[in-house]
Amino acid sequence: MDILKVRDAADVEQAVRAALASEQPLEILGHGSKRQIGLPTATNAVLDLSALNAVTCYEPNELILTVGAGAPLADVLSLIDSKNQHFAFEPMNPAVLLGSGSDAGTVGGMLGAGLAGPRRIKDGGARDHLLGAHAVSGFGDSFKTGGRVVKNVTGYDLCKLLAGSWGTLAVMTEVTLKVMPRPECQHTLVLRGLDDVAAVRAMTTALGSPYDLSGAAHLPASALRAPEGALADIGAAQTALTLLRLEGITASVDHRAASLTRALAAFGVAETVTDDLSAGLWQSVRDVTPFAATGGLGAWPVWRIVCPPASGGVFGQQLARDTGGDVIYDWGGGLIWAALPQAPDAHAALVRQSVEAVGGHATLIRGTEAVRRSIDVFHPHQSGVAALARRVKHSFDPKNILNRGRMMREAAI
Amino acid sequence: MTIMMPAADEAVLHRRDSIVAALRQIVPGEGVIDSAAEMLPYESDGFTAYRQPPMVVVLPDTTEQVSQVLRYCHDNGIKVVPRGSGTSLSGGAMPLADAVLLGLGKFKRIREIDFDNRAVVTEPGVTNLAISQAVAHAGFYYAPDPSSQIACSIGGNIAENSGGVHCLKYGMTTNNVLGCEIVLITGEILRIGGKTAECAGYDLMGIITGSEGLLGVITEVTVRILQKPETVRALMIGFAEVEAAGECVAKVIGAGIIPAGMEMMDKPAIHAAEAFVHAGYPLDVEALLIVELDGPSVEVDELIKRVETIALGCGSTTCQISTSEQERMLFWAGRKAAFPAVGRISPDYLCMDGTIPRGQLPLVLRRMQEMSKKHNLRVANVFHAGDGNLHPLILYDANQPGEIERAEAFGADILKLCVEVGGVLTGEHGVGIEKRDLMPEMFSDIDLAQQQRLKCAFDTQGLLNPGKVFPTLHRCAELGRVHVHGGKLAFPELPRF
Numbered sequence: 001m002d003i004l005k006v007r008d009a010a011d012v013e014q015a016v017r018a019a020l021a022s023e024q025p026l027e028i029l030g031h032g033s034k035r036q037i038g039l040p041t042a043t044n045a046v047l048d049l050s051a052l053n054a055v056t057c058y059e060p061n062e063l064i065l066t067v068g069a070g071a072p073l074a075d076v077l078s079l080i081d082s083k084n085q086h087f088a089f090e091p092m093n094p095a096v097l098l099g100s101g102s103d104a105g106t107v108g109g110m111l112g113a114g115l116a117g118p119r120r121i122k123d124g125g126a127r128d129h130l131l132g133a134h135a136v137s138g139f140g141d142s143f144k145t146g147g148r149v150v151k152n153v154t155g156y157d158l159c160k161l162l163a164g165s166w167g168t169l170a171v172m173t174e175v176t177l178k179v180m181p182r183p184e185c186q187h188t189l190v191l192r193g194l195d196d197v198a199a200v201r202a203m204t205t206a207l208g209s210p211y212d213l214s215g216a217a218h219l220p221a222s223a224l225r226a227p228e229g230a231l232a233d234i235g236a237a238q239t240a241l242t243l244l245r246l247e248g249i250t251a252s253v254d255h256r257a258a259s260l261t262r263a264l265a266a267f268g269v270a271e272t273v274t275d276d277l278s279a280g281l282w283q284s285v286r287d288v289t290p291f292a293a294t295g296g297l298g299a300w301p302v303w304r305i306v307c308p309p310a311s312g313g314v315f316g317q318q319l320a321r322d323t324g325g326d327v328i329y330d331w332g333g334g335l336i337w338a339a340l341p342q343a344p345d346a347h348a349a350l351v352r353q354s355v356e357a358v359g360g361h362a363t364l365i366r367g368t369e370a371v372r373r374s375i376d377v378f379h380p381h382q383s384g385v386a387a388l389a390r391r392v393k394h395s396f397d398p399k400n401i402l403n404r405g406r407m408m409r410e411a412a413i
Numbered sequence: 414m415t416i417m418m419p420a421a422d423e424a425v426l427h428r429r430d431s432i433v434a435a436l437r438q439i440v441p442g443e444g445v446i447d448s449a450a451e452m453l454p455y456e457s458d459g460f461t462a463y464r465q466p467p468m469v470v471v472l473p474d475t476t477e478q479v480s481q482v483l484r485y486c487h488d489n490g491i492k493v494v495p496r497g498s499g500t501s502l503s504g505g506a507m508p509l510a511d512a513v514l515l516g517l518g519k520f521k522r523i524r525e526i527d528f529d530n531r532a533v534v535t536e537p538g539v540t541n542l543a544i545s546q547a548v549a550h551a552g553f554y555y556a557p558d559p560s561s562q563i564a565c566s567i568g569g570n571i572a573e574n575s576g577g578v579h580c581l582k583y584g585m586t587t588n589n590v591l592g593c594e595i596v597l598i599t600g601e602i603l604r605i606g607g608k609t610a611e612c613a614g615y616d617l618m619g620i621i622t623g624s625e626g627l628l629g630v631i632t633e634v635t636v637r638i639l640q641k642p643e644t645v646r647a648l649m650i651g652f653a654e655v656e657a658a659g660e661c662v663a664k665v666i667g668a669g670i671i672p673a674g675m676e677m678m679d680k681p682a683i684h685a686a687e688a689f690v691h692a693g694y695p696l697d698v699e700a701l702l703i704v705e706l707d708g709p710s711v712e713v714d715e716l717i718k719r720v721e722t723i724a725l726g727c728g729s730t731t732c733q734i735s736t737s738e739q740e741r742m743l744f745w746a747g748r749k750a751a752f753p754a755v756g757r758i759s760p761d762y763l764c765m766d767g768t769i770p771r772g773q774l775p776l777v778l779r780r781m782q783e784m785s786k787k788h789n790l791r792v793a794n795v796f797h798a799g800d801g802n803l804h805p806l807i808l809y810d811a812n813q814p815g816e817i818e819r820a821e822a823f824g825a826d827i828l829k830l831c832v833e834v835g836g837v838l839t840g841e842h843g844v845g846i847e848k849r850d851l852m853p854e855m856f857s858d859i860d861l862a863q864q865q866r867l868k869c870a871f872d873t874q875g876l877l878n879p880g881k882v883f884p885t886l887h888r889c890a891e892l893g894r895v896h897v898h899g900g901k902l903a904f905p906e907l908p909r910f
Contacts, residue, residue, distance in 0.1 A: 021897045061667040062770050084669065120610055127616050128588050139895060143863040144856070149768045151800040151840040153574045153623050154848075154855055155882065156864045157587065160619025169615075181669030204529050210552065210640040212708065252712030259709075308608035310529035334610050361613035379613040384603045389615050391870035396863070398895055407614065 002045040006052065009134060009142050009173040015047055016171065016401060017140035025404035028167035030070055030106030034113050036098050038166055038406040039377050040369055049108055052173055060085060064131065064148055065179050069108030069172040076107055080179050088180040089125050090117030092286050097302060097366055099293025108172050114164030115304075117286035118215035118245065121207065121331050127163035129178045135162060135170035138397025148176050161392065167403040169396040183247035187257045188215070188278040189270040190234060191242040196220055196320075199242045200313030200333040202267040206244050207309070207332045209263055211256040215245030216332035217285045218313075224326045224339075225296045228289060230280025234273060243281055244270075285330055291339040293366075297326060300339040301346035301367040307360025309334035315358050322354075323347050348375040355379075378407050415821055416463065416504075416846050419880045421511035425491055429468055432491060436471050436513070439481040444519075446470040455496070455514050459561070460504035460847055462763070462817065467494065467508035474519035476594065476602060476632040483630065484600025486513055492876050493598070495626040497537060497569030500561040502764060503845025505573060505625050505881060512879075515630060517568050523547050524633065530608045531638050532591060537568025537631045541575075544636065553638040556583035559841070560749060568631045574623030576841035578674040578748075581799035582707075583639070585841070587622040594633035595621060598872045608635060620867065625843050626878040628871040642707035645673065646717060649744045650724045651698035651731035655679065658700035659774040661727040662798045665704065665720055666771065672720070674705040675799030676748050679778065682755065682793040682806070686747035689754035694747050695731045702798065703744050751795045752806065759791070759808035763820045767831030768840035771801045780830055781805060788823040790816070802840035803831070829854050844882045852884050861885075866892045 004026075006012050019026050027043040029035070030050060052068035055076070059065075060083040067076055073091070080086060092115040093104045104110075116125035132146030145158035162172060191202060199218035206213055219231070221240045226232075234241065244264075246256045261270045273281065284290070291297050307315055312333025320327045325340035325347075340347045346367050355362045361379035364372065381389055390408065393400070425432075429447075436445045446452055447469045457464040473479045486493050492512035499506050508514045520536035523544070527533070528551055533544055541562040545554040558577035559565055565575065571593065576585045583589070592606025605621065606612035621628055652658040658677055665672065678686065678694075678701045687694040694701060702724070706716045717734055724732055735741035747754070755762050769777050778794065785792045791808040805827055809820040828838050828848065832855050838848045852861060861883060868875070869889035879886065 017897070020895060059770075059772075061663050062772060063666060064770075114611075114616075124584065124588050125611060127619055128584065137863055139863075141859045141863070143860045145860065145863075147768075147837045147855075148835055149770060149801050149837055149840070151576055151580065151585065151768045151797065151802045152837045153576075153585075153841055153843055154837045154839050155844065155852065155861075156867055157574070157619060157623050158864065158867070160587070160616045160622075161867075163619075164611075164616055181671070184669070207531065208528060208553075208640060210643050210709075212640075212642075248708070249712055249715055251715050252709050255709045255711045306609045306611050306613075308527075308530045308532075309610075310527075331610055359607045360609055363613075381614055382604070384601050385605065385614075385617070388597075388603065388617065388870065392615055392617070392620075392867065395866040395870040395893075398893060 003048050004045060005048045008052070009136060012047065012136040012171050012173055013140055013142055016136050016138065019045065019401045020140055020399055023399060025401050028171050028403050030109040031072070031103050033100050033103045033105035034094055034109055036100065037094070037113065037365055039409065040372055041403055041406050043404065047171065049171070050106065055079065056174060063179050064176055066148065066174060066176045067107050068174055069106065071107045073104040073107055073110050084182045085179040086182045087129060087177065088119055088123035089129050090119040090286055091115065091126065092117050094365065096287045096289050096292045099298065107175060111163050111172065111175060112165060112167045118217060118282055118330050121216060121334070122212070122214045123180070127160050130159040130163045130175060131178055132176040133159055133162055133172050134174040135172045137170045138399060138401045146176070150178055166406050168393060168407050169402065171402065185250045185253045186245060186247045186278050187253050188273045188281055189244040189257060189260060190273055191264065191268050191270050192239045194240055194242050194267060196317040196329070197313040198267065199240065200310065200329065202242055202264055203244070203332040204310050205264060206260060209260060211246065211260045213244055214247045215243065215282055215285070217243045218329040219290060220327065222326050225290050229284060230277055231284050231290065233277060234281070243285065245278065245282060288328065288337045290328055291337060297339040300325070300341060301371060302365050303338040303340065303351055303362050304365045305336040305338060305351065305355055305360060305362040307334060307336065307355060307358050311358040312336055315354065319351065319354060322350060345375050346371045352379065415818065416850065418465065418509060418846070419886065421509065425511045426468065433469050435485055436469060436482060439485065440471055440473050440478050444472045444474065455499070455508060458499040458501040458504060458506040460502055460507065460845065463504055463507055463846065465508050465510060467514035468511055470514045470516060472516045472519050476596065479515070479596045479630055479632055480600040480602055482513070482515060483596055483598050486876060487598045487600065487874070490874065492879055494878050495630050497566035497572070498540065498564050500565040500569065501573060501843060501845060502766070503839065503843040503847040505843050505845040507846055509880060517566065520568070520632065527608065528553065532608045532635055533638055534633065534635045535567055537634055538566050541565050541567055541570055548638050552641050554641050555589065555636055555638050557586050557589055567634050567636065571622050571631055571634060572624065572626045573843045576802070578676060578797060581675060581797070582671050582673045587619060590618060590622055590634065590636050592618060592635040593621065593631050595629040595631050597629050598877050606635065625845065625882050627868055627882060628877065644710040644713045645705060645707040645741065646713050647703055647705040647735045647741045647744045648717060648720055649733045650702040650704065650729045651695040652700045652702070652728065653698060653730050655700045655778050656775040657728045658702055661702060661724050661729065662774070663771055664723045664727060666799070668719065668723060670716055670719060672704050672799060673707040674703070676703045677701065677796040677798035678748060678751065679794040681791065682751055682795050685754040685758050685793055686751050689757055690746045690750050692743050692747035698730055703748055748795065755793050755806045755808065760810040760812065762809065763807040763824050765803065765805045765807065765824050765827050766839050766842040767828050767836055768800070768802045769831050769834050769836035771798070773834040773836070774798070777803070777830060777834060781827060784823055784826050788819050790820055790823055801836065825851060846881055849882060850884050862887070862892055869893065
């Protein structure tokens with residue numbers, strides 16, 4: 001297999017044009033940390049973007065950062081952390097779930113996957129933080145979209161499409177992201193022993209309050225997995241935990257924690273966890289460590305299910321019962337991670353049918369190659385939307401050169 | 414008057430009677446308007462410098478009718494201009510002589526309020542403010558608040574990706590919309606997203622938002638709603654130098670404070686506003702900042718102290734802090750009335766809408782003064798300082814020969830300057846027809862071609878809102894052609910591993 005290590009956008013153009021000429025697909029790769037997600041791609045050439053790793057511009061006072069798409073996420077996070085800033089959408093590091101080592105991947109991979117963490121309920125997803133991009137389309141042309149300012153409605157917002165497109169529309173070469181000040185302080189309120197339905201009701205109450213939560217997650221008690229790290233520290237083995245995060249300046253967090261505790265009195269007495277322990281809990285939720293590849297459920301397929309938040313409890317509880325699987329809830333019930341016992345289709349038919357009934361959708365994030373070959377990894381659309389999505393793909397990549405078949409089967413293009 | 418629209422298709426104009434009759438078959442009764450007098454209110458939107466009566470106005474009241482109208486137009490090669498409340502400031506809803514104007518004004522019902530999922534499902538003709546009013550009894554509101562919110566429709570907000578003074582903290586329309594029902598030009602009805610945080614697959618909701626009516630017609634919207642903050646207070650800070658005000662804005666953000674809103678006015682704007690509403694604005698300052706903080710009172714009190722300290726450090730000459738809701742509203746009264754206030758000191762004005770990096774503010778204001786001399790026209794500035802969104806108001810008199818052309822040239826110079834310093838042509842008003850011909854200042858032919866290819870994925874014949882956004886129209890077949898460069902040489906000159 002050819003691995004083409006590009007040095008700049010011009011190299012990317014050249015590689016895509018050569019691929020067009022020979023009608024050979026290209027796999028678009030940063031560090032490959034999320035390579036196990038999606039339909040297995042058929043390719044004999046890899047476009048390696050890891051050398052596009054320059055920090056072009058970081059202006060903390062303007063709250064913007066421009067970097068090469070191949071910049072290592074870990075380095076970029078530590079750079080902005082040095083100015084007390086962060087990516088507010090709290091990008092997930094899927095390495096724990098996938099068992100793909102410790103590498104958090106690249107900025108381009110983070111955007112292409114668009115997997116936002118717990119703070120999405122407050123501050124939005126990757127798509128809300130990508131301000132501008134330079135990219136090479138499947139026509140082999142370098143184009144730019146967006147800009148370097150937050151408030152911008154000049155032309156179509158192609159950044160929204162690029163985020164979460166898994167490299168199937170264009171090869172991002174340089175991106176501008178919004179960075180945000182890191183909150184001064186965080187507290188997590190912990191409620192113990194709620195069943196899934198009551199927990200989602202508690203989270204709904206909390207999210208419908210003026211107390212401005214930045215995280216709302218629920219981990220049911222489970223005999224299937226042993227908690228580690230921060231979760232073990234607060235005793236996640238014994239009881240179900242409902243976690244509610246408040247962030248901001250200290251006086252405000254104290255005030256809101258007290259008010260929220262009162263507002264949730266009907267659900268039990270909330271304990272307060274602070275600082276590093278609180279941060280550790282949310283990292284576990286973000287990276288779904290209870291379903292770690294090295295843990296007790298490491299061999300099970302894992303679904304990422306997005307649904308209307310208030311329906312999450314009933315849905316998740318039923319799915320766990322029907323399959324004998326295990327679920328955890330984020331986004332106040334609007335995101336459900338489900339580890340289900342092994343099955344030839346990873347229970348895709350059941351998952352899809354039941355999630356569509358509540359108006360949601362499901363993506364298989366962890367699955368063996370055999371499973372990923374046999375099912376739709378990404379949620380299949382209704383026919384009209386599916387046709388539109390194919391036309392959108394075609395408008396960027398008419399010969400289906402870029403990450404061919406990763407989101408949609410080749411026959412469907 | 415320098416903006417040219419595509420030439421009307423005479424063949425379509427000749428068919429007008431049969432087109433009107435066909436539309437009446439779909440939308441009976443008063444839903445089809447074809448008399449010149451009755452079409453008069455539709456001949457422009459909020460960008461009033463340009464006017465054009467439509468061929469015919471159709472006002473459907475069901476999604477099925479919208480679908481049938483679009484399918485008819487598609488099958489018969491007739492252009493369509495969608496319109497919400499007609500408050501666009503960039504001419505996005507300006508009619509074309511040979512196009513059907515499709516008004517969504519009858520879609521006025523809020524379909525569902527779902528407090529548990531913090532979502533409202535509404536028809537597109539409902540006003541922005543009406544959504545907030547419908548959920549206010551439970552303490553909720555819809556965050557984006559364009560200044561036309563009393564009149565502008567939520568469908569139009571989606572089309573334009575509208576902003577407002579509070580988008581610094583709460584985001585623009587795109588950050589607050591969850592889903593929609595959209596009718597394509599073929600008449601096909603699609604549902605995108607829903608009450609979920611994300612839609613499946615490509616973010617089609619994200620690309621529809623801000624597409625200025627070129628991709629489809631929205632017939633239902635799902636937005637997310639938020640709980641109102643417990644307390645809202647504002648500071649009104651005066652500076653003897655524009656630079657000092659700019660520095661204060663940068664330092665507030667640099668200190669990690671994201672205010673709910675941070676607005677700036679320059680001296681001409683301050684004077685015009687004060688003369689109009691008597692808000693108590695200081696008249697001896699060069700720049701006035703209004704900084705609004707919201708949240709629990711302990712947080713607001715603390716952040717007000719921090720902002721006050723930063724302002725003093727930047728050499729503020731006056732600083733008032735609101736102690737009551739009445740006083741806060743008074744601070745805002747002048748800012749919110751800035752456009753009509755300027756309307757009192759000049760027969761006409763052009764409202765511009767560029768965004769710049771915050772740090773470039775002093776430079777841009779200085780250069781704008783030079784341009785004001787060059788074009789011999791006055792300019793007043795109001796400015797969403799927190800996110801760098803400028804609204805220069807260029808004062809002119811349309812009755813003086815040549816003044817509108819000078820005002821347009823001045824406006825174009827300002828927007829070119831915005832791009833030159835790293836900003837963009839439009840922050841919240843949209844490209845429409847107003848900034849269409851300036852698009853090449855920001856985008857290359859290749860950039861624009863990619864955007865137009867996306868348009869082709871939705872509308873292959875280019876029938877929806879043509880003549881808007883893109884300076885040059887291309888055929889989809891031409892845009893879709895793949896040029897194979899260099900023939901057979903596979904991956905030349907690249908390092909291999």
